[in-house]
Amino acid sequence: MDFNEKFAPITKGLLEFLVLKIIAADKVYVPDILQQLSVTEFATQEGTLYPLLSKMRREELVDYEWKESESGPPRKYYELTAKGRTQLRETMEFWQQINETVKNLGKK
Amino acid sequence: MNKVITINLNGVAYQLEEGGYEALRAYLDNAAHRLEGNPDKDEIITDIEQAIADKFRAVLGAHKTVVITKDVTAVIAEMGPVEDATKGEPATGSQARSGTEGATGAAASEPGAARRLYRIHDGAMLAGVCNGLAAYFNLDPTIVRIGFVVLTIAWGAGVLLYVLMALIVPVARTPAEKSAATGAAATAQEFIRRAKEGYYEGFKSWNDKQARRAWKRKFKQDMRGWSRDLEREVREHAHHWTPPWTQHWPPHSPSIFGAVFIAPLLSLLLFALLLALIYSLYSLVTVHAVLGVALPPGIPLWGGILLTLILFHLVAWPIKAARYACYYPAYHCGHGGPLGGFFGGLIGLFCFGFVVWMLNRHVPEFHEWLVQLPGLLQHLGDSLHDWWVKR
Numbered sequence: 001m002d003f004n005e006k007f008a009p010i011t012k013g014l015l016e017f018l019v020l021k022i023i024a025a026d027k028v029y030v031p032d033i034l035q036q037l038s039v040t041e042f043a044t045q046e047g048t049l050y051p052l053l054s055k056m057r058r059e060e061l062v063d064y065e066w067k068e069s070e071s072g073p074p075r076k077y078y079e080l081t082a083k084g085r086t087q088l089r090e091t092m093e094f095w096q097q098i099n100e101t102v103k104n105l106g107k108k
Numbered sequence: 109m110n111k112v113i114t115i116n117l118n119g120v121a122y123q124l125e126e127g128g129y130e131a132l133r134a135y136l137d138n139a140a141h142r143l144e145g146n147p148d149k150d151e152i153i154t155d156i157e158q159a160i161a162d163k164f165r166a167v168l169g170a171h172k173t174v175v176i177t178k179d180v181t182a183v184i185a186e187m188g189p190v191e192d193a194t195k196g197e198p199a200t201g202s203q204a205r206s207g208t209e210g211a212t213g214a215a216a217s218e219p220g221a222a223r224r225l226y227r228i229h230d231g232a233m234l235a236g237v238c239n240g241l242a243a244y245f246n247l248d249p250t251i252v253r254i255g256f257v258v259l260t261i262a263w264g265a266g267v268l269l270y271v272l273m274a275l276i277v278p279v280a281r282t283p284a285e286k287s288a289a290t291g292a293a294a295t296a297q298e299f300i301r302r303a304k305e306g307y308y309e310g311f312k313s314w315n316d317k318q319a320r321r322a323w324k325r326k327f328k329q330d331m332r333g334w335s336r337d338l339e340r341e342v343r344e345h346a347h348h349w350t351p352p353w354t355q356h357w358p359p360h361s362p363s364i365f366g367a368v369f370i371a372p373l374l375s376l377l378l379f380a381l382l383l384a385l386i387y388s389l390y391s392l393v394t395v396h397a398v399l400g401v402a403l404p405p406g407i408p409l410w411g412g413i414l415l416t417l418i419l420f421h422l423v424a425w426p427i428k429a430a431r432y433a434c435y436y437p438a439y440h441c442g443h444g445g446p447l448g449g450f451f452g453g454l455i456g457l458f459c460f461g462f463v464v465w466m467l468n469r470h471v472p473e474f475h476e477w478l479v480q481l482p483g484l485l486q487h488l489g490d491s492l493h494d495w496w497v498k499r
Contacts, residue, residue: 030155045187046159046186046188047156050156051192051194053155054148054155055148057148073118076155
């Protein structure tokens, strides 16, 4: 069975949560995020990530600032807003609940 | 040796090979189309362009200053399709898009990857109708052929349907048309076609004036670009362009001249010939004579009609071939050479005659129209004459 195919909606839905988590750890720019995700089941591409980040910024979950780089033009570094932090905490709690449910269901 | 096009990505110039340039532009057009209505559209496009620029920079070096087409397609594949996060589109597995049988089916249901109905000559038995239908509906051609035979035996409709389709449905000639006939995977051409189709969808779905204006502006811009591309394409194929009847012309005579000036003239000539054919057929049927020359005794009416058709074909075919060579210099020798085209045209003409004959016999309105046709032509000629005199 192809899990990637079957769980595509789930990985897609969880992507925002994981991006929040990555940005919470450190100020990052898009290639960092892609690189961190690339080794996981949630590997994605610029074509998906940029529109997602724009949406999250519009919802005031993240914000960015421009930083100079040694090679090439300035880069956008993303960070969480207060609202983003709240959302991340709430999502984490919900995720814990789901994990518990998955673990406990069907147990005798 | 390939032509290079310089582009500007967020203020930095990059040199791309031509094919790569087209693929990139189609990708960006497609992205813009998908983000239509998104409040952050411009910003996302800028981000995407910046990311592409970064990737290009990684490819280039001191001894490599041009991004070749292969690099561009690799970068585009790496970027992945742009998905609008605000629209909640279903996840279209980006990796499932290349080539397998199942993926073609999925791609066909996706808007913008629609197939086109063409006649396909490769592997065809007659005019390629069944072959094209089979490709369109993803069936075995043999099954479609059997279906036509059954239709013919049961109601006689199969032949008529076939003839009509042979007349109406165009033949897939260029590689792009051939891949559209089978709904093949996304090549650069497919990208461009999808982007073009995006315009029409965009026109349909506009709501606010601003988006509409933006569309219009972009459409005009790109149309200009495409016409430039077309001209260039025609120019590049100029050296292929040596139709048999112009062998003595200088070999460098630009083919754009043929496409722009000669082809319309040939078309007019063909049209005049066609009118003459219709008129002779009509007078043959009504008074059994053409231009005062009566049918020789012993030759039946249908024989006369057949003779006229063949005569017409003998005259018209070289003109058609020449016109075709003007438009498609590169494919001028395809499909079994000129002779193949000759017999194909002859069969088409007979089919046309057959349809007219059937309609004349079974559809009273058509018969009436046919009877009135010479009068109509006369009227047309008179009004043209009046116009000419008044001028």
